[in-house]
Amino acid sequence: MPAKEYEELIGKRLTASIYGAKGTMLIGEGTILLPSHIEKLANFKIKASDVEAVEVQEPETETESEPELTTEREAREVSGGSAADTREKARLAGEHLNHIDFFVHQNSIVPLEQVEEKILPYIRETAMRYNMFQVFSELKDQGDYRYKQILGVAVMATALGKRLQMDEEELALLSTAAILYDIGSVQLPSSLINKTARFDTHDYAIMKQHTVLGHELLSKSGVDPRIAAVALEHHEREDGSGYPNSLTGDQISRFSKIIALADVYMALTSDRPHRPAFTFFDAVEEIHQQILRNKLDSVIGITFLDLILVRQTGCDVILSDGRRGKILLTNVNYPTQPLIVLENDEFMDLSKVFDVRIQEVLG
Structure with missing residues (x-):
């Protein structure tokens, strides 16, 4: 059962991605918070007051307005x-x-x-x-x-x-x-x-x-x-x-x-x-380097990286060694080196592996 300070967050939609202390994205923007997400927040010691989330509006049945997206999967569709x-x-x-x-x-x-x-x-x-x-x-x-x-x-x-x-x-x-x-x-x-x-x-x-x-x-x-x-x-x-x-x-x-x-x-x-x-992650790495070299605005640049990286969570990828996997977590400090879950359910943190990289994002 989640702690009381987090209970009011359940069912709300994140308006900003949540990152851990080392820059790893824990939960992506647009996610509807479930008890499992709340447990993750507690485990990573993320304060409830630091979570930016809003109530999910119910679609009006008598209008032709488009219903709001309720999950990341639906959003992708x-x-x-x-x-x-x-x-x-x-x-x-x-x-x-x-x-x-x-x-x-x-x-x-x-x-x-x-x-x-x-x-x-x-x-x-x-x-x-x-x-x-x-x-x-x-x-x-x-x-x-x-x-x-x-x-x-x-x-x-x-x-x-x-x-x-x-x-x-x-x-x-x-x-x-x-x-x-x-x-x-x-x-x-x-x-x-x-x-x-x-x-x-x-x-x-x-x-x-x-x-x-x-x-x-x-x-x-x-x-x-x-x-x-x-x-x-x-x-x-x-x-x-x-x-x-x-x-x-x-x-x-x-x-x-x-x-x-x-x-x-x-x-x-x-x-x-x-x-x-350039491949997607090669382009991301080049932009990241230009931000670090003060070629591109850092605030706008990091916001841009967050914008495109959050969309990679859940994407299927092919690694340079031929193995396939899925992006589980992205890291704004290492934008081209996310955490991957392989087809055999093994986890691979590319920020700690130097001889394997993402070859292709399949979407």
């Missing part, structure tokens, strides 16, 4: 429609981006109403889905790398903004900024945009101008200055090593930091002419 439907939505969003690029190329102004009416609803809806792996799988069907990158960044940035508890007005601005952050690329030479080989020094210098061009284009189009700032700043870095103005720390807007991180993740996990896509 919510896909916003059939696979064919969601892939079609992604395809249409890519087409709308193509039309917007053509309009910008012809008129040197951004049709903001088209962005808000045609693309923003898809981004907001998709970002609320639980299974990000499925989202990125759908985006792989996009033939154009640029549109796949933009849609992925916008979805990821919106989900991250939600996790950072932005209000609806901020979240809408962030989503719009994420759709338009790379718009300056439309004004670059097509030969450069379509180049498959690595950029030489001259190419790279021209390419970097897309930040300035995008800022000028959006400012001229009358968008909110916070949206225009993202186009200018999304390649700036915390330590001043970015471009075009070598900004540091608080000189970079919060929107720009969020979208920069999402841009890095999507770039790492996409095939490029000069390298194959």
Whole structure:
């Protein structure tokens, strides 16, 4: 029987993941707390007052509103429609981006109403889905790398903004900024945009101008200055090593930091002419290293890692030695080295095993 101080938590939904003293995630965000969870809290000496949880709202039977998710498993099953439907939505969003690029190329102004009416609803809806792996799988069907990158960044940035508890007005601005952050690329030479080989020094210098061009284009189009700032700043870095103005720390807007991180993740996990896509955990490790090296904002970065790692709990994986297992616990201090339960029910803590790593996440 759980201690009295914990009893009122039973049946509530966690609004933030719970971690042990060493950074191991004990219970993931969104879990409905059962007596077994409460016993774990007591065993790990987690104070009831430190647990962030809310009452679960009963769905109203006389409305058509979507019922709340009640378990992590159910949350993973919510896909916003059939696979064919969601892939079609992604395809249409890519087409709308193509039309917007053509309009910008012809008129040197951004049709903001088209962005808000045609693309923003898809981004907001998709970002609320639980299974990000499925989202990125759908985006792989996009033939154009640029549109796949933009849609992925916008979805990821919106989900991250939600996790950072932005209000609806901020979240809408962030989503719009994420759709338009790379718009300056439309004004670059097509030969450069379509180049498959690595950029030489001259190419790279021209390419970097897309930040300035995008800022000028959006400012001229009358968008909110916070949206225009993202186009200018999304390649700036915390330590001043970015471009075009070598900004540091608080000189970079919060929107720009969020979208920069999402841009890095999507770039790492996409095939490029000069390298194959990073695996999920290789990308996570690279982002973790950039946080440690003060390239990316630490608060936003750790929140991002928590956002994507919590979705790995329960996922099937293939290890580098060919064995299969399931992720049981993740550790924010060792994001690429979770606790695995193997098919023979043996446990393996990858943070303590140096010759085995996760080869593939099966979802």
